[in-house]
Amino acid sequence: MNIIVCIKQVVAGDQVKIDPLTHTLVRSAENSVINPFDLFALNMAGHLKKLYSSSITAVTMGPKISEEVLWEALAMGADRAILLSDPRFATSDTLATSYVLGMGIRKIGQFDLILCGMRTTDSDTAQVGPQLAEELDIPHVTNVEKLERKKNLFLVERLSDGYREILEVSAPALFTISPKAATRFPSLIEIQDAHARHSIESWGLEEIEADPTKVGRAGSHTWVEELIPITREKFCDFIQGDPKQQAKSLFSKLFEKNLLS
Amino acid sequence: MDFTLSIQQKQVRRMARQFAKTELADIAKEIDEEGRFPWEVVEKMGPLNFFGMQAPRKYGGAELDTISYCLVIEEISRVCAAMGLTVAVHNSVVVYPLSRFGSDEQKAKFLPSLASGEKIGAFCLTEPNAGSDAMAIESTAISEGDSYIVNANKIFVTNGGVADTLIIFASVNPRDVKKGFSALLVERGTPGFEIGLLENNCGVRANPVSSIVLTDCRIPKTNLLGREGEGFKIAMAALDTGRIGIAAQAVGIGQAALDASLKYAKERIQFRLPIARQQAIQMMLADMGTMVEAARLLTLQAAHIRDQQGDLSGPSAMAKLFAARTASKVASMGVQIHGGYGYSKDYPIERYFRDARVTEIYEGTNEIQQIVIARELLKRGED
Numbered sequence: 049m050n051i052i053v054c055i056k057q058v059v060a061g062d063q064v065k066i067d068p069l070t071h072t073l074v075r076s077a078e079n080s081v082i083n084p085f086d087l088f089a090l091n092m093a094g095h096l097k098k099l100y101s102s103s104i105t106a107v108t109m110g111p112k113i114s115e116e117v118l119w120e121a122l123a124m125g126a127d128r129a130i131l132l133s134d135p136r137f138a139t140s141d142t143l144a145t146s147y148v149l150g151m152g153i154r155k156i157g158q159f160d161l162i163l164c165g166m167r168t169t170d171s172d173t174a175q176v177g178p179q180l181a182e183e184l185d186i187p188h189v190t191n192v193e194k195l196e197r198k199k200n201l202f203l204v205e206r207l208s209d210g211y212r213e214i215l216e217v218s219a220p221a222l223f224t225i226s227p228k229a230a231t232r233f234p235s236l237i238e239i240q241d242a243h244a245r246h247s248i249e250s251w252g253l254e255e256i257e258a259d260p261t262k263v264g265r266a267g268s269h270t271w272v273e274e275l276i277p278i279t280r281e282k283f284c285d286f287i288q289g290d291p292k293q294q295a296k297s298l299f300s301k302l303f304e305k306n307l308l309s
Numbered sequence: 310m311d312f313t314l315s316i317q318q319k320q321v322r323r324m325a326r327q328f329a330k331t332e333l334a335d336i337a338k339e340i341d342e343e344g345r346f347p348w349e350v351v352e353k354m355g356p357l358n359f360f361g362m363q364a365p366r367k368y369g370g371a372e373l374d375t376i377s378y379c380l381v382i383e384e385i386s387r388v389c390a391a392m393g394l395t396v397a398v399h400n401s402v403v404v405y406p407l408s409r410f411g412s413d414e415q416k417a418k419f420l421p422s423l424a425s426g427e428k429i430g431a432f433c434l435t436e437p438n439a440g441s442d443a444m445a446i447e448s449t450a451i452s453e454g455d456s457y458i459v460n461a462n463k464i465f466v467t468n469g470g471v472a473d474t475l476i477i478f479a480s481v482n483p484r485d486v487k488k489g490f491s492a493l494l495v496e497r498g499t500p501g502f503e504i505g506l507l508e509n510n511c512g513v514r515a516n517p518v519s520s521i522v523l524t525d526c527r528i529p530k531t532n533l534l535g536r537e538g539e540g541f542k543i544a545m546a547a548l549d550t551g552r553i554g555i556a557a558q559a560v561g562i563g564q565a566a567l568d569a570s571l572k573y574a575k576e577r578i579q580f581r582l583p584i585a586r587q588q589a590i591q592m593m594l595a596d597m598g599t600m601v602e603a604a605r606l607l608t609l610q611a612a613h614i615r616d617q618q619g620d621l622s623g624p625s626a627m628a629k630l631f632a633a634r635t636a637s638k639v640a641s642m643g644v645q646i647h648g649g650y651g652y653s654k655d656y657p658i659e660r661y662f663r664d665a666r667v668t669e670i671y672e673g674t675n676e677i678q679q680i681v682i683a684r685e686l687l688k689r690g691e692d
C-alpha cells in the first residue's frame with residue numbers, strides 16, 4: 049500500500065508573532081515545529097505500515113526550513129520525503145496550498161491513501177485536507193480515529209456529535225486524523241537512522257508542472273485583509289458578606305450577565 | 310568555527326524537550342516532594358533509547374555524538390534534575406566504561422539490558438572515608454579460586470535504590486590499595502548484596518541515592534572490568550566523561566531558573582510596574598542569561614573535544630566547574646527575583662536552587678575540578 053502523509057511546519061504555540069506589514073506569521077528555524085496534529089497522521093501511517101506492508105511518502109509545502117518537519121516524518125517511519133518549495137508558492141491560501149500539494153502528489157504517482165492532520169495550530173482552517181481530496185477527485189473523511197484496510201475499501205471510524213460513525217470508503221481516499229488517535233515520540237535510534245539513510249527531495253513549480261497562475265498570491269482567492277489582536281481584560285470582583293449573602297449576590301451577578309440559563 | 314547545531318542535533322533536542330514537557334513537567338514537583346522514583350516515566354524512556362544514548366548499536370545503543378547527549382541531559386534536567394541525574398550517571402559512568410573497558414562477553418551480558426533501560430546502572434566509588442580522596446577506599450575484593458570475595462561499604466550511590474547493574478570499586482590488594490584498585494561488575498540480588506538506607510537529600514530528591522553494602526559477596530572473576538589494578542584509570546576515564554553530563558545537567562537547571570525568573574519578573578507588579586521594568590532586576594537577568602550561555606558553550610565545547618577524541622580532563626573539569634557554579638548562582642539570583650515567593654514551595658525556583666547546589670559536589674567537588682584544571686594548565690609547555 050502506498051501512503052502519502054501531508055505535514056506542515058507551524059510556529060510553536062507560544063511563539064506566534066505576526067508581521068504588522070504583511071499580516072503573515074514570522075517564521076524562523078528556531079520558532080518552527082511540526083504541526084502537532086500531523087503527528088497523529090504520521091503515527092497512523094506507521095501503524096498501517098506495520099499491518100499491511102506499505103511505503104510512506106511524507107510531503108510538505110513550505111520554505112527550505114520546513115525540511116525539518118520532513119526529518120520528523122522520516123524518524124517516524126516515512127520512506128521518502130518531498131519538499132515542495134518555490135518562491136512562487138509563497139503566500140498561498142488554502143486553495144493554492146491544496147493545488148500545489150495535489151500537483152506534487154500527481155508527480156509521486158500511484159497511491160492508495162493520503163493522511164492529513166485535522167487542523168493546524170497556526171492558521172487552523174482545517175480546509176487543506178478536504179480541498180486536496182477535491183483537487184484529486186477522491187473521497188475523504190475527516191476526524192478519523194480508527195482506520196483499517198478491507199480489500200479495496202477502507203473501514204474508518206470517526207466521532208461526530210455523540211455518535212461513532214463507521215464508514216466504508218473506496219480507495220484511493222484521503223483522511224484527516226483525529227487528535228484522539230495515538231501518537232508517540234521517535235526514538236533516538238530512529239532519528240539517527242533517518243539521517244544516516246535518507247535525504248530530502250525538493251521540487252519546485254516546474255518539477256510538479258504546476259500552473260503559475262494557480263499558486264501563491266495569484267492562485268489565492270482569499271487573503272488576510274486585516275488582523276486585529278484580541279485583548280482580553282480580566283477583572284477580579286470580591287463578593288462581600290456572609291456565605292448566604294455571597295451566594296445570593298453571586299447568583300444575581302451571573303444571572304444579570306446571562307451566564308445561567 | 311561553526312556554532313550551529315546540525316539538523317539532526319536539533320531534532321534530538323526537540324524530541325527530548327517535548328518528552329520532558331509531556332512526561333516530566335507535571336510530576337517533577339510531586340516526585341521531588343515524595344522522593345519517588347518515577348518508574349512510569351522510566352518505562353517510556355527505555356524504548357526511546359535514553360538509557361543507551363552512546364552505547365554501540367550492536368548492543369541496542371543509539372551511538373549519539375556527545376553534543377546530542379548533552380542536549381538531551383540539558384533538556385531533561387531543565388524540567389527534572391533528578392531524572393537528568395539518573396540518565397547522566399547511567400549513561401556516562403556505567404554504560405560508557407562498560408562499553409570501553411568491558412570484554413566482549415561482559416558487553417554481551419550486561420549492555421543490552423542497560424541500554425534498553427530494563428536495568429538501571431550505578432557507579433560506586435565513594436565511601437565514608439573516601440570522598441575526594443578516592444584512593445582511600447577500604448573496600449576489598451579478595452581472590453578465592455575463580456571468584457572474588459567482596460566486602461564494601463559504598464555511600465551516596467546515585468540510582469542506588471533501584472540499580473540492577475553496579476560498577477563497584479574495591480582493592481584486590483588491601484596492603485597496596487593503589488596497585489590493587491579494581492572495578493567489578495556486580496548484580497543486585499547477589500547473596501551478600503544489600504541496599505542501605507536512602508539518603509534524605511536536600512535536592513535531586515526523586516533520585517534514590519542510597520548506600521550499598523556488600524558482605525562476603527562472591528563475584529565471579531569474569532566480572533572484573535579491565536584488569537586488576539586498572540580500576541583507578543577506569544574511574545577517572547568514566548568521570549572525565551561523566552563531568553560533561555553533570556555540566557549539561559547544571560546548564561539545564563540554570564536555564565530553568567532563568568526561564569522561571571523571566572516569567573515571574575514580567576508578572577510581578579510592585580510600585581505599579583512589573584518588576585522586570587526595574588533596572589536592578591534587568592541587570593540580574595542579563596547576568597543570569599550570560600552565565601548560562603557561557604556555561605552551555607563550555608559544556609558543548611568539552612563534548613566536541615570528546616567527539617574529536619581530544620584530551621578531555623581539563624575541558625570537562627572546566628565545563629563542570631563553571632556550569633555547576635553558574636547553576637547555583639543563577640538559581641540563587643532566581644530566588645532573589647522571586648522575593649518571598651522564591652523561598653516557598655509554591656514556585657519551582659526553590660527546587661532549582663536545591664537541585665543546583667549538588668552539581669558543585671558530586672563527580673568531584675569544585676575544589677577537585679580546580680586541582681584537575683590547575684594540573685593540566687601547569688603541565689602545558691610554553692608557546
Ligand SMILES: Cc1cc2nc3c(=O)[nH]c(=O)nc-3n(C[C@H](O)[C@H](O)[C@H](O)COP(=O)(O)OP(=O)(O)OC[C@H]3O[C@@H](n4cnc5c(N)ncnc54)[C@H](O)[C@@H]3O)c2cc1C
Pocket residue numbers: 054055056057072073083085086089107108109110138139140141142143145149163164165166167168170171172173174175176177270271272
Ligand atoms: C484567508 C487566508 C489567507 C491566508 N493568507 C496567507 C498569506 O497571505 N500568507 C501565508 O503565509 N499564509 C496565509 N494563510 C495561511 C495558509 O493558507 C495556510 O497556512 C495553509 O494554506 C494551510 O492552511 P492551514 O494551516 O489552515 O491548514 P489546515 O487546513 O488546518 O491543515 C490541515 C492539514 O492539511 C495539511 N497541510 C496543511 N498545510 C500544508 C502544507 N503547507 N504542506 C503539507 N500539508 C499541509 C496537514 O496535514 C494539516 O494537518 C492564509 C490562510 C487563510 C485562511
Ligand SMILES: Cc1cc2nc3c(=O)[nH]c(=O)nc-3n(C[C@H](O)[C@H](O)[C@H](O)COP(=O)(O)OP(=O)(O)OC[C@H]3O[C@@H](n4cnc5c(N)ncnc54)[C@H](O)[C@@H]3O)c2cc1C
Pocket residue numbers: 398431432433434435439440441442464465466467468510513518667670671672673674675676677
Ligand atoms: C546526591 C549525591 C549523589 C552522589 N552520587 C554518587 C555516586 O553515584 N557514586 C559515587 O561514588 N559517589 C557519589 N556521590 C559522592 C560524591 O561524589 C562525593 O560526595 C564527593 O566526591 C565529595 O566527597 P565527600 O562528600 O566525602 O567530601 P570530602 O572529600 O570530605 O570533601 C569535603 C570538602 O573538602 C574539600 N576537599 C577535599 N579534599 C581537598 C583537597 N585536596 N583540596 C582542597 N579541598 C579539598 C572538598 O572540596 C569539600 O569542599 C554523590 C553525592 C551526592 C551528594
